[in-house]
Amino acid sequence: MNQITSPTAYTGKITAAIFDWAGTVLDFGCIAPVAAFREAFANASVPITEAEARGPMGAAKRVHIEMILADVAVARRWQAQHGKPSDQSDVDALYADFLRIDAVNCARYSDLIPGALETIAALRARGIAIGSTTGYPRSIMDGLIPLASAQGYAPDCCITVSEVERGRPFPDMILANALALGIGDVRGAIVVDDSPTGLTAGRAAGMWAIGIVASGNEVGLSLEDWTALSPAEQDGHRARALPILAQAGAHYAIDTIADLPPVIDAIEARLAAGETP
Numbered sequence: 681m682n683q684i685t686s687p688t689a690y691t692g693k694i695t696a697a698i699f700d701w702a703g704t705v706l707d708f709g710c711i712a713p714v715a716a717f718r719e720a721f722a723n724a725s726v727p728i729t730e731a732e733a734r735g736p737m738g739a740a741k742r743v744h745i746e747m748i749l750a751d752v753a754v755a756r757r758w759q760a761q762h763g764k765p766s767d768q769s770d771v772d773a774l775y776a777d778f779l780r781i782d783a784v785n786c787a788r789y790s791d792l793i794p795g796a797l798e799t800i801a802a803l804r805a806r807g808i809a810i811g812s813t814t815g816y817p818r819s820i821m822d823g824l825i826p827l828a829s830a831q832g833y834a835p836d837c838c839i840t841v842s843e844v845e846r847g848r849p850f851p852d853m854i855l856a857n858a859l860a861l862g863i864g865d866v867r868g869a870i871v872v873d874d875s876p877t878g879l880t881a882g883r884a885a886g887m888w889a890i891g892i893v894a895s896g897n898e899v900g901l902s903l904e905d906w907t908a909l910s911p912a913e914q915d916g917h918r919a920r921a922l923p924i925l926a927q928a929g930a931h932y933a934i935d936t937i938a939d940l941p942p943v944i945d946a947i948e949a950r951l952a953a954g955e956t957p
Contacts, residue, residue: 689954690867694944697803698724698811698857699835700738701821703874703896704787705796705937706828708903710737710874712789713735713816716782717748720774726758728865730900733749736896737897738875740847741782749774751772759929771874783823784818790827793895794903795938802941810835811879818842837861847875851885858885867956870947872940876928883929888947888957891925893917898900899926933956 702709717733726735732754737748748754758766800810813837814821824840828834836861844852854871862866863869871882871889874896882889893899894906894914897920918935925933932943 683857689951689956690865691952691954692865693806693870693948693951694808694868694888695865695868696809696858696861696863696869696946697940698813698816698854698869698871698882699937700873700875700878700892701812701814701824702830704793704872704892705833706792706824706831707786707789708791708793708895708900708936709901709906711733711902712785713737713741713744713782714897714900715789716778716785719781720745720777721748721754723777724770724774724795725761726754728754734897734900738815738848738873738877740841741778741817741820742771743847744815745771745778758797775891779817779819782820786816786824786907787827790824790831791878791903792831792833793936794937795936799937799940800833808864808944809837809861811837811854811861812839812879813848813853813857814838814840815847815875816840821863829878833887846925847920848875849880849884851881852940854881854885870944876924878929879925879930886957888932888941889930890930890940891922891928891933892936893921893925893933895937896921906936924934 699705714733718728721728736744818840837857839853839856841847846852866886869887871887873879874892879889879891899917922933
């Protein structure tokens with residue numbers, strides 16, 4: 681057996697960027713799904729906290745509900761309210777209610793994050809293809825994509841959790857983007873996501889992973905609430921979120937999508953020097 685120790689390095693440019701949706705490109709603070717989860721559970725007479733709603737963010741939404749129900753505190757409250765543990769019929773009912781509520785919320789919280797259009801335009805000027813992934817099912821995206829398009833955002837590809845066998849943290853959606861976009865080498869692609877599971881999926885796909893802090897789920901504040909904070913308060917939120925994104929595998933972390941172009945430059949310099957994700 682012969683061991684080969686020096687594989688050929690990829691030293692080209694970034695050719696594709698694959699973005700999450702809520703908290704990354706639109707819906708500053710990832711508000712829509714959190715509000716929908718909380719309303720669905722309240723309708724089932726088991727209110728949940730914002731932290732409980734945000735905890736599994738990035739997962740497929742039905743799986744997200746299962747993960748909330750598996751939380752010890754939520755399971756205890758469910759048992760007390762309903763006299764039995766939750767089962768798959770409860771998950772089905774919660775998920776159906778979530779989809780109904782979120783269809784409205786996505787329209788309500790569909791504003792693009794400031795700087796998103798300018799960043800996408802800058803990437804396209806460099807010949808970078810734009811892909812996207814989401815934990816939303818296709819039924820939700822069928823309503824959200826036109827709202828984003830009306831604001832000027834239209835990625836080249838959108839793979840939802842409905843189109844793959846496994847959602848995040850598995851790389852299936854990202855790799856489906858790679859195929860659809862015709863990416864020649866995954867080392868020349870980046871994944872931009874505000875959820876830890878999305879970053880883990882990006883690393884599993886062999887790509888560079890960039891975490892979103894200020895507009896993302898780990899901070900979880902609306903644009904108005906974020907901008908109302910003092911610099912010291914914003915730094916406090918960053919200090920809490922950054923280790924979580926780093927643990928998930930982020931190579932870089934930025935406040936919002938507006939801060940992405942310099943990261944592309946830094947990654948291309950590392951590629952030119954023979955580094956890999």
